[in-house]
Amino acid sequence: MIPGSRPSACPPWPPPEPLIQSGAVSSSSSAPWSFLDLTSPIRSQILFNLVGDLLCYSGANEAAKRISVNIQLSIVRSACRELRDQIDEECLTFNYDDNCGLGGSRSRDRDEIIALNNWISRHPRLKYFECMIRNAAKFRVLLEELRLPPNTRCSFVFEFKVSAREVEQLLCRFCVRRLSLMPEDEKDPQGGYPNPNSRPSWQATPSLHVLCLRSCSDEMVQSFFSVSPRLRRLQVVDSKLQSIPSNISQNLTSLSLTGITNLPDEQLSKLLMACENLRSLYIAKSHMSHISFALPKLELLSVTHCRQLTDQCATEILSPANNPRLRFLDLSECRSLLAPTVEHPELEIAWLMHCPQLTGQAVSAMFKACTSLTAVNLVQSSIEQAVLASASLRTLELTTSQKLADGTVTQLLENCPNLSFLDVGHCCQLVEPKLTHPILETILLSFCVNLRESAVAGLFENCPKLRYVEIAVCMFDMTKFQRTCRPECTVVVNFDF
Numbered sequence: 001m002i003p004g005s006r007p008s009a010c011p012p013w014p015p016p017e018p019l020i021q022s023g024a025v026s027s028s029s030s031a032p033w034s035f036l037d038l039t040s041p042i043r044s045q046i047l048f049n050l051v052g053d054l055l056c057y058s059g060a061n062e063a064a065k066r067i068s069v070n071i072q073l074s075i076v077r078s079a080c081r082e083l084r085d086q087i088d089e090e091c092l093t094f095n096y097d098d099n100c101g102l103g104g105s106r107s108r109d110r111d112e113i114i115a116l117n118n119w120i121s122r123h124p125r126l127k128y129f130e131c132m133i134r135n136a137a138k139f140r141v142l143l144e145e146l147r148l149p150p151n152t153r154c155s156f157v158f159e160f161k162v163s164a165r166e167v168e169q170l171l172c173r174f175c176v177r178r179l180s181l182m183p184e185d186e187k188d189p190q191g192g193y194p195n196p197n198s199r200p201s202w203q204a205t206p207s208l209h210v211l212c213l214r215s216c217s218d219e220m221v222q223s224f225f226s227v228s229p230r231l232r233r234l235q236v237v238d239s240k241l242q243s244i245p246s247n248i249s250q251n252l253t254s255l256s257l258t259g260i261t262n263l264p265d266e267q268l269s270k271l272l273m274a275c276e277n278l279r280s281l282y283i284a285k286s287h288m289s290h291i292s293f294a295l296p297k298l299e300l301l302s303v304t305h306c307r308q309l310t311d312q313c314a315t316e317i318l319s320p321a322n323n324p325r326l327r328f329l330d331l332s333e334c335r336s337l338l339a340p341t342v343e344h345p346e347l348e349i350a351w352l353m354h355c356p357q358l359t360g361q362a363v364s365a366m367f368k369a370c371t372s373l374t375a376v377n378l379v380q381s382s383i384e385q386a387v388l389a390s391a392s393l394r395t396l397e398l399t400t401s402q403k404l405a406d407g408t409v410t411q412l413l414e415n416c417p418n419l420s421f422l423d424v425g426h427c428c429q430l431v432e433p434k435l436t437h438p439i440l441e442t443i444l445l446s447f448c449v450n451l452r453e454s455a456v457a458g459l460f461e462n463c464p465k466l467r468y469v470e471i472a473v474c475m476f477d478m479t480k481f482q483r484t485c486r487p488e489c490t491v492v493v494n495f496d497f
Contacts, residue, residue: 139162213239232254234255288306332354332355421441441465
C-alpha cells in the first residue's frame with residue numbers, strides 16, 4: 001500500500017501538529033506524535049528516502065556487506081511494521097464481502113462474524129463500514145453480533161429478500177447511510193395486509209441518504225419515504241409503484257426508476273414535479289408515452305428503453321423553459337422517436353443510440369440549436385444526409401449507421417473544427433469521403449468494407465495530428481499504412497478475437 005494513498009470518499013487527514021524546533025518551549029511538546037500526522041507527500045518522501053538510505057551499501061568486502069545489509073533489512077522490516085500498524089490505526093473505511101470471508105469455515109457463520117469484529121477492533125478510528133451480503137443466515141448472525149465503533153456510517157447491500165422486522169432492526173442498530181435491498185412481501189394471498197397494524201411503521205431514520213429498493217410493493221416504498229426525511233438519492237427497480245409516494249424528501253437530488261410499469265403517466269409527472277431539487281433523473285424500461293415536468297436544477301436526464309415515448313413528450317421535457325440547466329441527455333433505445341425537437345443551448349452531451357427511426361432533419365436541427373455540444377453518440381442511426389456542424393464538438397460516434405453517405409462525413413469534418421474523435425466503423429456505404437481535418441487525433445474506420453484505399457491515403461496526408469487509426473477488415477492492403485505512418489501514430493489493422 002502506498003502510504004499517501006487513501007480512498008477518495010474519506011475526509012482529508014487532519015493537519016499536522018507543528019514541529020517543535022530545538023530549544024523551543026511548548027506545552028504540547030510531550031504529546032504523542034504520529035508519522036501519519038504529516039501530510040501525504042511529506043510522509044511518502046520520508047519513507048522513500050528512509051528505505052533508500054538503509055539499503056545503501058558502501059562496505060569494502062562481501063562479508064561486511066552481508067552483515068550490513070542484514071542489519072539494515074531488519075531495521076526496514078521494523079519500520080514497515082510500525083508504519084503498517086499506524087495505517088491500520090488510521091483506517092477510516094472497512095469493506096466486507098461475505099463471498100471473500102475471513103479465513104473461517106463457511107458453515108460457521110458466527111465464527112465469521114466474531115472474526116470480523118476482531119478485524120474491526122484493530123481500527124479504532126473507523127468511520128465508514130461497507131458491507132455486501134448474499135447469505136441470509138450470515139446476515140441474521142451479523143445483525144445480532146456485529147460490533148462497530150460509535151457513530152460509524154454504514155453501507156449495506158443485500159442480495160436476498162429481507163423482512164420488514166429485519167430492516168427495522170438494522171436501522172435501529174446501525175447508522176445506515178446507504179442501503180440496497182429486496183424487501184420481503186408480507187402480504188396475505190388475497191393481495192392485502194392481514195390487518196392494518198402489519199404495515200411497516202418504523203422510527204424515523206434521518207441518517208439514511210441513499211436507498212435502492214428492488215422488487216418491492218407500493219406499500220414498502222411508501223413506508224421508506226415516510227421515515228427518510230433526508231433521503232438524497234433513490235433508486236426503485238422492478239417494483240409495483242402505483243401512486244405518488246407521500247412525504248417525498250425535499251433533499252432528493254437523484255432519482256432512478258427502472259422497470260416501473262404500473263405507474264400512470266399522470267402520477268409519474270406528479271412524482272417528478274414534487275422533487276423540485278432533482279439534479280439527476282433516470283427512467284428506464286417504462287411504458288410511459290407522455291409525461292411533463294419542470295425541474296429548475298435538473299442537469300442529467302436519462303430516458304432509455306422507453307419504446308412508447310412520443311416526439312411530443314421528448315420535445316416538451318427537453319424545452320429550455322422547463323429544464324433550463326440540462327447538460328446531459330440520454331434517449332438510447334427509445335425506438336419510437338422520429339423527429340423530436342432538441343433545442344437546448346446548455347446541452348453538452350447527447351446520447352441517441354439505437355434510435356433507428358430518428359431523421360436526419362431532426363439531427364441537423366439539434367446540431368444547429370445546441371451550441372454547447374461537445375460529445376454526441378448516434379450509434380446505429382438511420383441518417384443518410386444531415387448537416388452535422390458544431391464549433392464546440394469534440395467527440396462524435398456514428399458506428400453502424402448503415403446509410404451514412406460520403407458527403408455527410410466530408411461536411412462534418414469541415415464544419416466541426418474542434419473534433420478530435422470520430423467513429424464511423426461499420427458504415428458500409430462509405431466509399432471515398434474526404435478525410436481532412438487539422439486536429440483530428442482518433443478515427444475508427446474498421447469494417448467499412450466499401451472504403452477505398454485512396455480515402456485512407458488522403459486521411460494520413462491531410463490529418464497531421466493523428467494518433468490512433470483503426471482500418472481493420474477493409475478491402476485493400478491495410479498493412480501498407482501501418483508500415484509508412486508517422487511514429488507517433490498507432491494503426492490497427494486486425495483484431496485478436
